[in-house]
Structures are given as C-alpha cells and as structure tokens.
Amino acid sequence: MSARTTLPWPLVALFTAGYLAPYLLPTTVGRLDSGLPLSATQAGAVGSALLLGSAAAGFLLASRVDRFGPRPLARLGLTLAVLGYGGAALTHWVPAVVAGAVLGGFGSGTATAVAATGIAARPDPHRVTTYGLLGVSALAGAVYLTVPHLGPGHGLPLAALALAALAVWPLTGRLAAPGPAARTPGATGPLPHLRSGLVLAAALMCWSLAQNSLWGVSGRIGLTQAHLSEVTVGMVFAVALGAGLLGVVAASAIGPRLGLALPIGAGTAVIAVCIAVSASARDLTTFAAGEIAWNALYPIVLSYVIGLAASLDGRGRWAVLVGSASSLGTAAGPLAGSVLSAQAGFPAMGAVLAAGLLVVGVPMTVVAMGAGRRSLAVVEIPVETPVYDRATAA
Incomplete structure (x- = not known):
C-alpha cells in the first residue's frame, strides 16, 4: 500500500489529543465558574491561560521537532497534559487549577506541534487533517453527552x-524517526513564502479569536439567554459536533x-x-440551528486552511506557526467573549464577531488564491482512496 493511501494513525491520534482542549472549551469554562469561586470573566481568563500555554509550545517548537525527534517530544507533551489536566481536575485550590491548566495546555500544544509537523510532511496533509478533525469531533461529542450525567464540578472536562492524552501515549512508539532530510544541515533555512505565511498566520489568529469568543460563552448563551438546561445544552453541542463529523467527511470527500x-x-x-444567529438565540430552535450549522461548516474551512499552511513549507514550520497563531486567537477567545458579552450583551457580541470574520476572510482568501495551484498538488486525494473516517471551534 502506498504512502498516499496508508493513514498515519499515530499522527491522527496525536492530533486528536492536542486539539481536544479547544473543543471542550465551553464546558471547561462553564464548569470553572460553577465549581470554583470564580466569576464568568475569571473562568474565561483561565481558559485563555490554558490555550496560551498551548500556543507558547507551538511557537517554541515550530522549527525544533526534527531536532529533538517526534517521539520524545510527543511523549513529553502527553505526559505534561496528563499531569497538568489531571492535577487541575483533582484540586479545588484555584492557583493550582490555573497552574495545571497552563501546564496541560503546554502539553497539548507540544503534541499538536509534533502532529502538525508530521502531517505537513505527508503527501496528503488535507486528508490526514480531516481524519484528525473527525477524531476530535467524535471524542468531544462523546464528552458532551457524558459529562452532564456524571455530576457537577470543574474536574470532569479536565479529567477527560x-x-x-494518556490513551494516546502508547501510540507514540509508532511515530517515525526524523528522515535524512531533517538531519541534513542544509535542510534548515529561511521560511519559504514568508509574506503569504505571515498574512495567513495573522488572519487565522483573528479568525480563531472570533470563533472562540462565541464558543467560549456558547454554554452560557444556552443556559442564561435561551433558558436551557445543562443536559439540553450538552445534547445540542453533541449534535453540533456530530454535524462537524459530517463536515469533516464532506471536506475529505470534496x-x-x-x-x-x-x-x-x-x-x-x-x-x-451562523455566529450572529447563535449569539442572538433565545430559544432551543434558534440556538440549536446556529450551533449545528456553525459546527458543520467550521471543520470544512479549518481543514482547508491547515492544508494551505502545510503546503507553504514541506518541513511543517508554517503549519506549526500558523496553528500556534490560531491558538493565540483561540486563547484570547474566552476572555474576549466574556468581556464583550458582559459589556454589550450576547447579540451585540455576535454582530461584532460576525463583522470581524467577514473582514479577516478577505486576506485568507487572497492567500488561498495565490497558493491554490501549489496547494492543490499537495492536498490532492486520489479517487480510489476510500473515505471512512469536527468542528471546533475553538
């Protein structure tokens, strides 16, 4: 079986573990302010700190994965995630929860950096990315269906x-060692396509900020503005992430x-x-429609953006840097959403975020048009490859 048709399951699993934290952001932030003596804004700040740790790992490791090797770095990242998230789940002392969340976020970011570097080196990064997003969506959907029935407290999402991370750790033994090109001194050098990469990184940071400003407060919109129960909100999120699965499959098939x-x-x-609709929801129908449509589309767009970033540099540096820039926007999302909604209300926040998305979509589209021919050659999926395997927002 060729490299193009063989799916690198260890990379897919590592991608899933690394990307899970942003997907669980609504329930993580929501349970922090209900299970600990924190205000909604403070809980959003903790969520932002977690994702800042993830972004920091990406920027630190963008060009160093080959140097240290994917296997030891992946194991280090997963170990930090287990210790950080696990420790935060087991304590009610707020400083320890914050420290554990940041440590766990750094571990998630390390795992994501290794996965992104490996995926960029594949001949089919778009296809592998869609499988990774599929795994994240399925796992996050299962958590949203399960957690509300296991009792209150801040620890359950963190424990998940x-x-x-613990479940993925055994698969790291199957990660490939760096290839000869990675060990060759001449393999290092300046980043190619510098202007396109910088524009894409800056635009995706703002894109993720807008997405996760709403995602970070979506739970509170359902509970306080649409007057739904936690179980109902969890079911909406699970269905929305299920729609994300369909979006991932559609992205892979297209x-x-x-x-x-x-x-x-x-x-x-x-x-x-969709964001404007969801933020203005005052009943189950509108809330569910906005969240489900949004989460169905999000992974489709994200998979193409990640594939575009991967096509800019075969060594995966732009994939990691663009992903880390996205993590910065994701990190600022919970706090930005909490502040905006507290000052202006959920509907006005949604209108501002929607307008911002329309603006940042322009430079992203320009980069995609300029790199389209090269990217299509990289992400091409052969028609004979079966598709058998989202939504994030961040």
Missing part, C-alpha cells in the same frame, strides 16, 4: 483531557475539487452568519 479560495472565503462568510 488527561485521559485522552478534497481539492472546489479549490482552496472558495471553501475558505465562502465558508467563512456563512460561518459569520
């Missing part, structure tokens, strides 16, 4: 993150047929509408 600019540009515009 720790257990996911592959390069629509190019890069159309999925990224038009998809971002429709997501902006």
